Amino acid sequence: MASATTTEKPGEPPLREVGLCVRGLTKNFGGVYAVRGVNLECEVGQIVGLIGPNGAGKSTLMNIISGTMAPSAGTVYLDGKALMPSSAVECAESGIARTFQNIRLFKRLSVRENIKVAAITRARVSKTVVDEAGIDELIHFMGLDAMADTAAGTLSYGHQRRVEIARALALKPRILLLDEPAAGMNEQETLTLIGSIRTIRDSYGCGVVVIDHDLHFIMELSQRLYVMHLGQLLVEGEPHSVRHDPRVIEIYLGKKQQ
Template structure:
């Protein structure tokens, strides 16, 4: 299995649902310890791409690799053992298990599949780090929305990943919680040395947390670069302004 020193590489990934092409030959990469953002309007294909990278759905063409190990069109379990961990746009916790048990289940899996990496992870550290120590005996389903988000990230880290993919981690968070999340992202990178790929609609969060950003629109990468380069890219401005105009026109039509 690959080590933390191997690059996550997405090459020419395409995905179709019937006659609809959702991903159109997407290329993306993330290096060890790098924090990469993925943004785009609703329906651009962002969550589909994360699902394809982690083998929650097969790709039609293209491939995903960690170093020399191909993980596309395998299984989520294989991807986890290879070094990929993720969170979900719609939170997926073991709601009837306690906070501690959610982390322990993942840690058991990580120590089986990635013993060298997971041996460095400790339940108490994750509970303290994400502010969950006091609620460690609560059922996960009883947590607030923001704490459920934090628990999902903590559980993913218990797998000892080389790469952590976060799907809308700041969704539903207030400004203070988002600032805390930015600090957590930096801590994750520094403590675990893993790369992160982050999808989010909160542009302030993405522009602050990520050193490099990809912009996805209608299933294709239309721009990439530093936050400054992406912010000033005419294609990116057109993507967001164009979609905003469309939404305003649709809303006006419904109100008339």
């Protein structure tokens, strides 16, 4: 991926030297804007939540940040440098890894082999050998020891989600993007996932951006929240203030707070 140090643009917040900065991201399809002028930040060591109703533009924004979709305007910065990916692979090689709303594992490969695919990519970028011990650590960390040699496509939905997270972590990202990680999980699995994501932040030293529709999950997990609506950023702030913001209540409940 090409990258270049870029100066701040007038009227935009100052760029952070460490972590993810999104500035003025826009994606339009003809006259329809899926994302329009969005600014977002995630420091390394921080968990940021991104919420909004269906069609708000969350997944489109995630696709742009991860390099799977080109923006119409705006820039993604990592550690103060503008990223200009030509592919999602190049984006991952530069330090931004992700999971998907619709799980995209190699279903016929084992859990270990799925994770090793990412570890090979990381080794190629860093010009080192594949970290076999690191693969074993990820398998254990995500509670996948008993199924390490099982075909990923035969696992439960929740376990497939864990494999996908482990595979993303094998890239040793600076920023980890999680798209609907709690989807299909029961209450106990969701609570366990909250602890796992916090441990990921602390143990792997990355920033985490999470999209999810489970408001209790995202409010409990996040240190900062961004709310999108109709392609634009509506509100940002600490979870407590966002929870009680009348604009957020209106788009979720369909009525204005009295």
